[in-house]
Amino acid sequence: MPRPRIVIVGGGHTGLTLALRLQRILRDGEADVTVIDSQPHMTYQPFLPEAAAGSLEPRHVVVPLREALRKSEVITAQVTAIDHARRELTATIGDGTAEYISYDVLVVVPGSISRALPIPGLAEQGVGFKTIGEAIYLRNHVLSRLDIAASTTDDKLRRRLLTFMFVGGGYAGIEAMAxxxxxARYAIRDYPGIHVRDMRWVMVEAMGRIMPEVSQPMGEYTRQRLTDRGIEVKLNTTAKSMEGGHVVLSDGDEFDTDTIVWTAGVKPHPMLEGSDLPRDDKGRVDCTAKLQVRGTVDVFAAGDCAAVPDLTSRDPNAKCSPSAQHAVRQAKVLADNVVALLRGQELHQYRHRYAGSVAGLGLFQGAAEVYGVKLKGFPAWALHRVYHLAKMPTASRKARIMGDWLLELPFRRQVVALGELHDPRSEFVKAANTRGLPQRHGGQAG
Structure with missing residues (x-):
């Protein structure tokens, strides 16, 4: 009799946590596990701001799926359709070939993507902050703006280069900007012609407060700390246009900038639109408290893409927030329920009261609120690092991250831009297309 096949769509934090737990609790030969994701690695998103700032080596905040999931099959492909009526999904691999994969148990955890709005110029000028590629790009981009600004005598260009705007005052936007x-504040010590007062950092938030994940006083404390550093926090403000880098805000402010970072919310992964699974009005997969997709027995979902009832809320219609805290805890319950389904045992409901949040606001600065206890400054920053280090999958990644932090103590932070990473062929193409210049003969230059 063939072994049942468990297919996990999504190799992010939820999918990796789930697969690792299945590898531990499944008996030998009890089931085959397949993980499908368009990327060959999991990115630990809470560490993206530190990777962008140079406190962490970017490779250390990602976990190669094949390295971590040696007992599972890993397929690098994009799932484009799910036909549960036939228990089959369609996955498109890198060369465009479509593969049809059948399953006995399906777990849908593709996560979310940035939710953009139809603002003129956003698609052309903006960049998100959800992937390691975006984090590396922003690091190189910000440092390159400092390099150009230090070299130009054009005051208008200089102001544009040294103006940085972030849209979205949730945790992702605040941590990334901070x-x-x-x-940048650290880097300009090596730029005699640039002063901290020359830089302009603008946070635009449509709500009347930042960081809605914490209490109003903690959100206000964070806003004040940012303001003390010269960062402009514009509340109850939206971006009306940003065509050509010319930003027009709803409060009447206008300015030019080369840097627009969009962190104003997320939406479920668009691959769900190609499925026959039930979804709610926000596009999330509709789930029961047991993390089963409503109306099915052998399909499960969790994380940002799932609408899971919050059993700890007094509101009977409340759903769990799309946070990493819920996603990881859901993954563990989900793994246990998948195994229980295979063994004919009772499934358990997911129940977890939100513990709070921790945020890093730059070196030695932070804000945290855990189970009602508020921490500020260095204690919050230290808790932020300890908590996320503990949650980082695999011992090897924990050790590498700890090594990066220890190296910060005796050595200076690395603040060099490697912009050619984003277009590595540009210099070669330029050389290959050179015409009419004197030709050099002989061997390579010594």
Whole structure:
């Protein structure tokens, strides 16, 4: 009799945590596990701001799926359709070939993507902050703006280069901006012609507060700390246009910038649109408290893409927030329920009261609120690092991250831009297309 096949769509934090737990608790030969993701690695997103700021080596905040999941099959492909009526999904691999994969148990955890709005110029000028590629790009981009600004005598260009705008005052936007501003503040010590007052950092938030994940006083404390560093926090403000880098805000402010970072929310992965699974009005997969997709027995979902009832809320219609805290805990319950389904045992409901949040605001600065206890400054920053180090999958990645942090003590932070990473062929193409110049003969130059 063939072994049942468990297919996991998504190799992010939720999918990796789930697969690692299945590898531990499944008996030998009890089931085959297949993980499908368009990327060959998992990115630990809470560490993206530190990777962008140079506190962490970017390779250390990603976990190669094949290295971690040696007992599972890993397929690098994009799932484009799910036909549960036939228990089959369609996956497109890198060369465009479509593969059809059948399953006995399906787990849908593709996560989310940035939710962009139809603002003129956003698609052309903006960049998100959800992937390691975006983090590396922003690091190189910000440092390259400092390099150009230090070399130009054009005051208008200089102001544009040294103006940095972030849209979205949730945790992702606040941490990303705070870390990059901290990095830039550190870097300009090597630029005699640039002063901290020459830089302009602008946070635009449509709500009347930042960081809605924490209490109002903690959000206000964070806003004040950012303001003390010269960062402009514009509340109840939206971006009306940003065509050509010319930003027009709803409060009447206008300015030019080369850097627009969009962190204003997320939406479920668009691959769900190609499935026949039930979804709610926000596009998330509709789930029961047992993490089963509503109306099915052998399909499960969790994380940002899933609408899971929050059993700890007094509101009967409340759903769990799309946070990493819920996603990882859901993954563990989900793994146990998948195994229980295979063994004909009772499934358990997911129940977890949100513990709070921790945020890093640059080197030695932070804000945290855990089970009602508020921490500020260095204690919050230290808790932020300890908590996320503990949650980072695999011992090897934990050790590498700890090594990066220890190296910060005796040595200076690395603040060099490697912009050619984003277009590595540009110099070769330029050389190959050179015409009419004197030709050099002989061997290579010594």
């Amino acid at each position: 870390e990059l501003e901290s990095m």
